[in-house]
Amino acid sequence: MRFAAYEYRNRRHVAVVEEDGALHALPGVGSLTGLLAEGGGLPELLAAGSAARDIPAGPHVSEVRLLPPLQPPTVRDFVTFEEHVEGVRRSVDGSAGVPEQWYAAPTFYFTNPYAVYGPHDDIPVPPGSNVLDFELEVAAVIGKEGRDLTPEQARDHIVGYTVLNDWSARDLQSAEMKVGLGPCKGKDTATTLGPYLVTADALEKYRDTDGFLRLALTADINGEVVGKDLLSNMSWTFEEMVAYASRGTRVRPGDVLGSGTCGNGGCLAELWGVRGRQDPPPLEPGDTVTLTVEGIGSVSNTVVAGAAPVPLPTGRRRSRERP
Template identity: 80%
Template sequence: MRIATYLYEGRRHCGVVDGTVVRALPDGTSPLDALGARPVGDAVPLSDVHLLPPLQPPTVRDFVTFEEHVEGVRRSVDGTAGVPERWYAAPTFYFTNPYAVYGPHDDIPMPPGSSVLDFELEVAAVIGKEGRDLTPEQARDHIVGYTVFNDWSARDLQSAEMKVGLGPCKGKDTATTLGPYLVTADELERYRDADGFLRLALTAEVNGEVVGEDLLSNMSWTFEEMVSYASRGTWVRPGDVLGSGTCGNGGCLAELWGVRGRQEPAPLKPGDTVTLTVEGIGSVSNTVVTGPDPVPVPSARRRPRERP
């Protein structure tokens, strides 16, 4: 099942996509409840609706599970070759901003103060029921579906912020694209390989030109293992989104910059359109637009360190 959240004739709906049409589910049905609901609306052409993010997640964890991506971006961001040995120990992630989620065809504003914008081609798993301290085997039953995930990244801000030893901060939290639909987990089982990975073709285009291609099965951890790690000592709950991390072989511009030693292709600018396609899920296509100027914040004051 493919579940869409959309605007039609001024109203927000959740519906089931069937080919080129969508049929609304009963009012009040959430994307996570759609498996148990039956469409009640007439078929509406997808061309007549405005697709919204398929869900509004309470939390967004973004992992980094592609070794090739780590190699390239590390070289681009801080000039260091190779992969940190610690990366191999566990599927590392950070929490990104659930208040900055955009739909599959929304315009994306330039992050304030940035001139080096990048995309990141990812797939996200969505949690359907809560759990904690899950084994990977248990975790499979907690994944309701998958969606395309674009982690928009201001590389200049990211590089500067992470010198502090924290982050990413404003380098990452102004935009994340989800869409076009929430595809239920059963739809993708036919792509699962013998090792438990989903073998889905991934393609990234900028202004119609292919800049990256990879397979999702090149991840070093499965989504079930990622969910297990995320639930260690805490909860995963319905609607939580877990991004795969950026794929390799051109899954973002920064990886290509690291490999080539120069910013080619150039950083994204207003007017550029990024289209990300995932086999079995669909495509998201967003155009970059001019964003707001940064609100000034003073630099740190050197305080006298007085004591009471």
């Protein structure tokens, strides 16, 4: 089952999306995040969707503005594709290979839940950046709360999946990571989610014998394909990622966990690292990036000019006086 959040005639709705694009709105539901927060996970979501199908269809998906399928309380972005790590390290900091520590656990960072964009929204260039990049990912969405989960338990906590574009200001990211705290403003201004939340049961037919979802991934810029990969090239399953995320803490309904960027052109920085030059060039206003994931759909966003950065002074070198 596919769920969409959309705006129609200045009102927000959540609906089941039929194969022909017809929308069956869930009565009284204006937020998928809120619906998930009521608890129950996948069975309750499917029940709500089935009930909505008994109501006559409303507008067609082509007649509405699609919003992000949910507004997540948290967004954890993992890095689970070995090929991506190898290429981007060479591009961002000139390092070769994959750090041995990377293989120890599915590393992630928290990105900005307040900067989530819809599947067709324009994306402003981050203030102060001249090297904008996309990142092709798939995200799992948590449907019920859990703590210290095993991978087997974690499967019941994943309610569905959506496409994720982790927009990245590579020049800001490269400078920030020299401090040793990871990206902040390099990853802070835009994350695309959409076009739909596809429930976990609908993607089970793509699961391989090792537990990975074998979905085809494609990235194109202005209609030209620049990247192709399979989601099953991840080094950890989503269930393992959820288990790690829940270690010593909680995952809660609506939390989003990104797969990390796929390989073989899942972002420009990887290609730059492999080729030794910025080919294709960084994204500019007017460029349209379309990411497609088998079984889920496509997001297509156009880059537009962003705001100028508000000037700030550099850090002061202090005398270190003591009282």
